[in-house]
Amino acid sequence: MNDLVPWISLWLRARPARAGRTRVLAVEGRSGSGKSTLATAVAEELAAPVVRMDDLYPGWDGLLGGVDALVGWILRPLSRERPARWRRYDWADGGYAEWHEVPVTGILVLDGTGSGALAAAPYLSGLLWLEADDEVRKARALERDGDLYAPHWDRWAAQEERFHARDGVPARADLTITTT
Secondary structure (H helix, E strand, O other), X not given: OHHHHHHHHHHHHOOOOOEOOEEEEEEEEOOOOOHHHHHHHHHHHHOOOEEEHHHOOOOOOOHHHHHHHHHHHHHHHXXXXXXXXXXXXXXXXXXXXXXXXXOOOOEEEEEOOOOOOXXXXXXXOEEEEEXXXXXXXXXXXXXXXXXXXXXXXXXXXXXXXXXXHHHOHHHHOOXXXXXX
C-alpha cells in the first residue's frame, strides 16, 4: 500500500480545492481496513495534518455525531476561509475534551468511517475507499485496540454497515484500494 502513497499525493494535488482553498482527502472504509495507516502515510508525504474521526465520534453509537462534528467544526469553516477546529472526544471520560486547531496548509487528510459522508461530499477533493476481507479487518482492529474494542465490534460494525449503505460511500469513491 505504501507504494501508492506518492501517486495518491500527486493525484490529490492535481484535484481542485473544494473546502475554500483546502484540498481535503477522505480515507474511508470499514474498521480495520487500513485507513489510519494509509492516511498517516499520505499526510506525511504531503506535510499535511490528519483529523481522525475516532477523535470526533461521541462514543460507540456516535458515528453520525462524528459526521456532524466534521462538517460543522471543520469542513464548513474551511469552505468559508475561517479557522477550523475540533474537540477531541475523551473515550475514558465519556465526553468532549479540549479543542484543537486545524493547521492551514492547503491540504487536509481525514481518516475514518464517516469522512466520506454525503454531508462531507461537497467539500472533498478526493475520496478513497479501503476494502479488506472481514476476517482480516477484525483481526487488525482487535490487535490494534484489543480488549477496549472487542465488546463493541458487532455494534460498531452494524453502524458502519447502515451508514455506508445509506450514504453510498463505496460507490462514490474516486479510488478503491484493496488491502490484505
